[in-house]
Amino acid sequence: NIAIGSQSPDIAQGVDNAYEARTGENVEDPLERQGAGDQGLMFGFACDETPELMPLPIALAHRLAERLTAVRKDGTVPYLRPDGKTQVTIEYVDDRPVRLDTVVVSSQHAADIDLDTLLKPDVAEHVVAPVLAGFDIDTTGHRLLVNPTGRFEIGGPMGDAGLTGRKIIVDTYGGYARHGGGAFSGKDPSKVDRSACYAMRWVAKNVVAAGLARKCEVQVAYAIGKAQPVGLFIETFGTESADPERISEAILQTFDLRPAAIIRDLDLKRPIYAQTAAYGHFGRELADFTWERTDRAEQLAKLANG
Numbered sequence: 001n002i003a004i005g006s007q008s009p010d011i012a013q014g015v016d017n018a019y020e021a022r023t024g025e026n027v028e029d030p031l032e033r034q035g036a037g038d039q040g041l042m043f044g045f046a047c048d049e050t051p052e053l054m055p056l057p058i059a060l061a062h063r064l065a066e067r068l069t070a071v072r073k074d075g076t077v078p079y080l081r082p083d084g085k086t087q088v089t090i091e092y093v094d095d096r097p098v099r100l101d102t103v104v105v106s107s108q109h110a111a112d113i114d115l116d117t118l119l120k121p122d123v124a125e126h127v128v129a130p131v132l133a134g135f136d137i138d139t140t141g142h143r144l145l146v147n148p149t150g151r152f153e154i155g156g157p158m159g160d161a162g163l164t165g166r167k168i169i170v171d172t173y174g175g176y177a178r179h180g181g182g183a184f185s186g187k188d189p190s191k192v193d194r195s196a197c198y199a200m201r202w203v204a205k206n207v208v209a210a211g212l213a214r215k216c217e218v219q220v221a222y223a224i225g226k227a228q229p230v231g232l233f234i235e236t237f238g239t240e241s242a243d244p245e246r247i248s249e250a251i252l253q254t255f256d257l258r259p260a261a262i263i264r265d266l267d268l269k270r271p272i273y274a275q276t277a278a279y280g281h282f283g284r285e286l287a288d289f290t291w292e293r294t295d296r297a298e299q300l301a302k303l304a305n306g
Contacts, residue, residue, distance in 0.1 A: 014035045014036075015190055016034070016035075018034055019223070020035075020228065021033045030260070031227065033260070035224065035227055036223065037193075037224070037259070039224045040222060041219055041220065041221040042180045042182065042197045042200055042222075043172075043179060043197070043218065044199070044202070044217070046205040046207065046208040046209075047215040047216070048214045052283045053209065054173070056090055056137065057088045057090045057097075057174050058173055058174030060088045060132075060135060061086045061087055061170075061174060062283065062284075064127060064128065065279055066279050067127045067130060068080070068084050068086065068107055071122075079109055079113050081153075082155065082156065083107070083108035083152070083159065085104075085105075086103070086104065087102075087103075095237075097137060098137070098138060099142075100138065101142060102145065104145045104146075104148070105123050105128065107119075108153065109152060115150060120146040123144075164185070168183050171184055171185075171276070172280075172282060178219070184197065184281060185276075189259075189269060195263060196222065198262070200220055201281075201282050201291050202255070202290075202291040203255055204218045207300060209294035209297040210297035210301035210304070212240060212242050213236035213240040214239035218232070218234050219233045222259075242305055243304075246304045249303070249304075250299075250303035250304040254299050254303065270288070272289075
């Protein structure tokens with residue numbers, strides 16, 4: 001049986017009939033009628049450390065997780081089981097990644113698998129080595145830790161007390177950028193916890209793709225039931241090639257950050273979200289991940305540099 005509860009009518013009245021529409025600020029614009037599904041602030045981030053404009057540690061961790069699944073499913077390492085995690089430590093010098101320090105891979109496995117003679121060598125050969133070969137970074141002397149507890153037979157819901165809201169860092173930027181605290185999963189795009197984070201990634205990625213900064217973090221803030229954001233801030237960490245004020249103005253002229261406009265522009269009312277359950281919501285240039293497009297970079301550059 002599946003029980004689907006309705007939205008609280010107190011929330012729905014603000015989502016379905018926004019503050020702007022109720023107060024008559026702009027009743028003719030249909031995009032003014034949908035208010036934000038909650039208050040809060042959301043962040044988006046991009047940097048030039050990888051071709052997909054993601055921080056290198058989380059990009060590498062996601063590729064390792066994908067490879068871990070692939071070798072389980074294709075039978076290369078048949079004794080692996082579905083639960084697993086990856087983590088990467090990168091050494092930075094002058095704010096640039098220079099060396100891989102540590103790789104952690106934890107994978108559920110069948111019973112009676114020897115860690116030292118079977119699991120660790122298989123992970124090193126079939127998971128870690130192929131992934132590292134695709135990245136241009138010094139891997140000399142890096143440390144590989146596989147199942148540091150020694151055994152990982154109990155996985156999934158049997159080994160944890162729930163997952164809701166516990167993946168907000170691995171789902172985003174691996175702790176490299178700030179996070180507003182809202183989780184994604186289980187929320188439809190009327191919830192700005194999800195849709196506005198996607199929009200902020202879209203904005204930040206276009207800023208970096210436009211060459212306006214090597215690193216860009218964008219923060220937006222909403223009030224529940226209000227269509228227009230109540231705050232927009234950008235941080236370029238001294239990497240900008242244009243005046244940050246001009247970049248902010250260009251963003252506001254290029255992107256409509258009202259919830260209904262975000263849903264329209266990113267086409268978020270589609271059954272696409274199962275793909276986000278693993279390997280991150282950002283940095284994966286899939287056709288359905290519209291927030292990864294750099295389709296407004298040229299316009300941003302023209303406005304910010306004009």
